[in-house]
Amino acid sequence: xxxxxxxxxxxLLGVADFERHRFTVSPGAGWLQYMDTAxxxxxxxxxxxxxxxxxxxxxxxxxxxxxxxxSLRANAPDFDPHALLPSARRLGCVPVSAGSxxxxxxxxxxAQPTLPLRRSGPSVDVLGTMLEVRVSPLGRIIGFTSxxxxxxxxxxxAEFFHYHGGAHDAHAxxxxxQREGEDASELVYILDGDGIPQYYLAPYHRTGSEHGLLxxxxxxxxxxxxxxxxxxxxxxxxxxxxxxxxxxxxxxxxRVALDGGEDDDEGFIDLGEGVGEIVADADQKxxxxxxxxxxxxxxxxxxxxxxxxxxxxxxxxxxxxxxxQIVEAEAE
Numbered sequence: 001x002x003x004x005x006x007x008x009x010x011x012l013l014g015v016a017d018f019e020r021h022r023f024t025v026s027p028g029a030g031w032l033q034y035m036d037t038a039x040x041x042x043x044x045x046x047x048x049x050x051x052x053x054x055x056x057x058x059x060x061x062x063x064x065x066x067x068x069x070x071s072l073r074a075n076a077p078d079f080d081p082h083a084l085l086p087s088a089r090r091l092g093c094v095p096v097s098a099g100s101x102x103x104x105x106x107x108x109x110x111a112q113p114t115l116p117l118r119r120s121g122p123s124v125d126v127l128g129t130m131l132e133v134r135v136s137p138l139g140r141i142i143g144f145t146s147x148x149x150x151x152x153x154x155x156x157x158a159e160f161f162h163y164h165g166g167a168h169d170a171h172a173x174x175x176x177x178q179r180e181g182e183d184a185s186e187l188v189y190i191l192d193g194d195g196i197p198q199y200y201l202a203p204y205h206r207t208g209s210e211h212g213l214l215x216x217x218x219x220x221x222x223x224x225x226x227x228x229x230x231x232x233x234x235x236x237x238x239x240x241x242x243x244x245x246x247x248x249x250x251x252x253x254x255r256v257a258l259d260g261g262e263d264d265d266e267g268f269i270d271l272g273e274g275v276g277e278i279v280a281d282a283d284q285k286x287x288x289x290x291x292x293x294x295x296x297x298x299x300x301x302x303x304x305x306x307x308x309x310x311x312x313x314x315x316x317x318x319x320x321x322x323x324x325q326i327v328e329a330e331a332e
Contacts, residue, residue, distance in 0.1 A: 012064055022034070031148065034143060034145075048106075051107060054135040055090060058141070062088070062133065069085060087114055090110075092110055093108070106135055106137065110132050112125050113148055160217060163205040163207075197315050202217070202218055222243055224241055226240070236293055236295045237293070239291065244287050248307065252305075253292050253302065254270050254271055256299065258298035301317065
């Protein structure tokens with residue numbers, strides 16, 4: 001499939017000199033990247049054409065790429081071209097300065113991929129994704145990046161959870177909600193980063209609060225938050241994972257030393273399931289909770305969470321700095 005996608009992109013761009021054109025597919029995430037290496041740095045021009053013209057050229061390229069991708073169905077009848085390159089809304093088209101610092105090199109067009117909440121419903125943003133197209137002063141496509149993980153096309157209809165902190169029904173308002181005196185929320189899909197295991201896209205409520213919290217919008221939309229607390233006078237810390245969105249959970253923890261930890265030479269350390277329980281808040285909404293302890297050091301802490309009722313899965317990882325090591329580093 002990678003070879004076929006490469007062929008489609010290069011044919012669409014009319015590439016004749018293959019040596020100077022680079023096309024890569026990220027093995028961990030399926031991200032696509034094309035670059036005309038002779039134009040990447042770009043010569044400088046004193047002025048660029050109307051940005052609207054460059055944006056239209058970029059969008060025409062994306063439309064043509066989706067149309068060409070339809071030919072892949074000959075060998076894969078179930079293939080959906082929009083799964084490879086989704087619909088997207090324009091974010092902007094801005095000039096990029098030349099490497100010399102004088103003049104302009106090209107335009108950078110950006111678009112935000114979107115997906116419908118239902119087959120015939122409104123579309124919402126897929127956070128963690130982006131389409132970028134670089135357009136030369138003469139209107140040529142000299143670069144293209146798709147930070148998007150191709151979808152299988154399978155869908156599951158799931159129960160919708162309303163956002164209790166905002167309006168009673170965000171979904172009915174096309175993905176946005178607000179009640180007077182309360183934070184607004186919007187519905188979004190979340191795509192995790194390159195190399196992070198993820199098996200499906202699920203919708204979340206993103207609040208309009210200072211930190212933009214994510215709250216699960218379906219039983220498959222697991223949301224994980226770490227709470228890090230010291231252990232009394234002992235070194236190290238206790239890390240608690242709080243999970244909302246499901247019912248019965250199984251946890252699997254691990255950690256890797258970032259720098260100078262006592263287990264630095266041991267690589268990944270399996271920490272098991274931790275100590276887990278189900279708790280409820282004042283509104284009787286249930287959350288899964290699991291906790292572990294880590295010694296002093298700088299760690300990448302991992303947790304995999306599986307809902308044993310629905311099969312929903314979520315991976316979360318976070319840098320955690322604990323204990324004496326940080327105190328000693330500051331004292332130096």
